[in-house]
Amino acid sequence: MTLRKLSAVLALAISTSAFAQTAPVTMPVPDDATIPAGPVGDAIRRGKVILTDTKRQLPHNVGNGLNCTNCHLNGGTTAYASPWVGLTGAFPEYRSRSGKVISLQERVNDCFQRSMNGKPIAFDGDDMNAILAYMKWLSSGVPVGTNVAGRGFEKIDTALTPNSENGKAIYAQRCAACHGAEGQGVPNGQGGYAMPPLWGKDSFNVGAGMARMFTAAAFVKHNMPLGQGNTLTAQEAVDVAAFFTQQPRPDFAARANDWPKGGRPKDAR
Known part of the structure; x- marks a missing residue:
């Protein structure tokens, strides 16, 4: 098997096998009171602030007037508003738009470059780690390899003719x-x-x-x-x-x- 074919097989396996045999679970949203004390808790809180007040927190990375939670409603906890609950157990994931398996960091930076019309943030920087810490905390009640009901957006009939x-x-x-x-x-x-x-x-x-x-x-x-x-x-x-x-x-x-x-x-x- 060529390296290219092996890569394609691996991408398909990662994107489908984790969820193929597991029905979506109800989306659990942790209470803020469960955020731990100490450095990890500080990172979780910082991540939430970045995602809800993105323009002011990261003005050099945001090129427009938006915050992440303009689309990911209620701090990324609303079903069918692209929630972040469960994401840390879903990535790395194959994305057809990218044509490859990408990390959660890459997905975050996709949004900074596209939805925020800005610049990517450092993969290993404090800001990225804070965002990932918040998403990991949100995902704490979701078993790894399990999708949540309400992930992404609601399905829409693409056969409809727009007016x-x-x-x-x-x-x-x-x-x-x-x-x-x-x-x-x-x-x-x-x-x-x-x-x-x-x-x-x-x-x-x-x-x-x-x-x-x-x-x-x-x-x-x-x-x-x-x-x-x-x-x-x-x-x-x-x-x-x-x-x-x-x-x-x-x-x-x-x-x-x-x-x-x-x-x-x-x-x-």
Whole structure:
């Protein structure tokens, strides 16, 4: 067997075998009171602060106005809002966008470069270790090799035909109050945003998962409007995502290297 074939087999095994025979478990969320004392507890708390106040904590790594928890809701503990619960037991993992097995550190930096339109953080630095410590603590109730119900985003019917004009009307009616009539978000008066911008220079770039229509629609369907999730139909979610994902936003030149082994989704930017 050639090295290339062996690599492909290993990638497939890592990505599928851990979860193939194990049903998803209910997502357990630990109480803050269980954060231990001492250096590890300090790192966990620091990780939570970074992820919930990312722009102010890491201004040199964040190129827009977003925090990680704008998408990973409630500190990464909300089902179908890409929760972090259980992630430390899921990585390394094969990612088709990367075309290889990647570490959790690489996945974190993917978000810094794409969703945060910024720069990666040091793999072995205090900030990365704090983020991983927080995610490991969140995952403490999930057995290694077990997926959690609610990981990622809710499934959406990708056969639906988007209507961006209808999406524009839905946006004005259901989304603009929080995200602004022009997608500019709502400033918090401290250099950041109380409600995140959905397009423009301070939003995620075209390489982010949320810039993909069906990915954004899946998030919207389950979670938006905030506090009123699942009040839009799947068609309405696809329509509004078709509208806002196609608005102007920063470019990401490295997206040309995505899906090197094929399988590029039809909504990839």
